[in-house]
Amino acid sequence: MKETLKAGIRYEHKFTVPHSKTVPALYPESEEFMAMPAVFATGFLVGFLEWACIKAINPHLDWPQEQTVGTHIDVSHEAPTPPGLEITATVKLIAVEGKKLIFSVEAHDGIDLISKGRHERFVINKEKFDAKVLAKINKP
Numbered sequence: 157m158k159e160t161l162k163a164g165i166r167y168e169h170k171f172t173v174p175h176s177k178t179v180p181a182l183y184p185e186s187e188e189f190m191a192m193p194a195v196f197a198t199g200f201l202v203g204f205l206e207w208a209c210i211k212a213i214n215p216h217l218d219w220p221q222e223q224t225v226g227t228h229i230d231v232s233h234e235a236p237t238p239p240g241l242e243i244t245a246t247v248k249l250i251a252v253e254g255k256k257l258i259f260s261v262e263a264h265d266g267i268d269l270i271s272k273g274r275h276e277r278f279v280i281n282k283e284k285f286d287a288k289v290l291a292k293i294n295k296p
Contacts, residue, residue: 157255157279160216165249167212171204173265175239196237201271202229205261208245209275213257217279224257224277225285231273237265247275255279 175181178194206226213224237243243265251258255278262272 157222158216158218161213161249161252161257163249163251165212165216167208167247169204169208169211169245169247170242171207171245172242173237173239178239193236194239196239196243196265196270198233201233201263202231204243205229205231205245205247205263205271205275206277208247209249209257209259209261209277212247212249212259213277221282222279223282223285224279226275227256227278228276229273231261231271231275233271235265235268235270237268237270241265241267243270 173196175194177196177200179192179197180190180194182197182199183189206229210224217223243263245261245263247259247261249257250260257277257279259275259277260273261275263270
């Protein structure tokens with residue numbers, strides 16, 4: 157981690173919602189999901205907020221050797237967003253506790269606030285992390 161990784165880092169990330177990020181696309185194997193409205197899915201919203209946090213801090217890490225993984229998310233999903241609308245995530249790193257990073261996050265679709273809350277990420281060494289995952293795969 158670089159010395160510049162400190163509370164106060166802010167980032168804004170924009171993305172236009174395609175049909176591939178709507179509820180039916182989240183689990184096309186699910187009959188129930190396929191019957192639901194074609195609006196931005198909460199599962200994809202979570203990923204979008206994570207993406208914004210990653211973009212905010214990557215310049216302050218020794219990327220790609222150092223990366224972050226999401227460890228906790230506590231967000232609302234307050235309004236539906238149809239495909240075609242541009243969404244904006246605004247994230248702020250509010251605390252650095254060793255390797256744990258805590259963010260305030262929110263997203264807006266140009267009409268409504270669609271999400272707000274907190275997200276935690278943990279700084280990892282990619283090589284060591286991959287080795288742990290491989291050991292888990294190879295465990296009898």
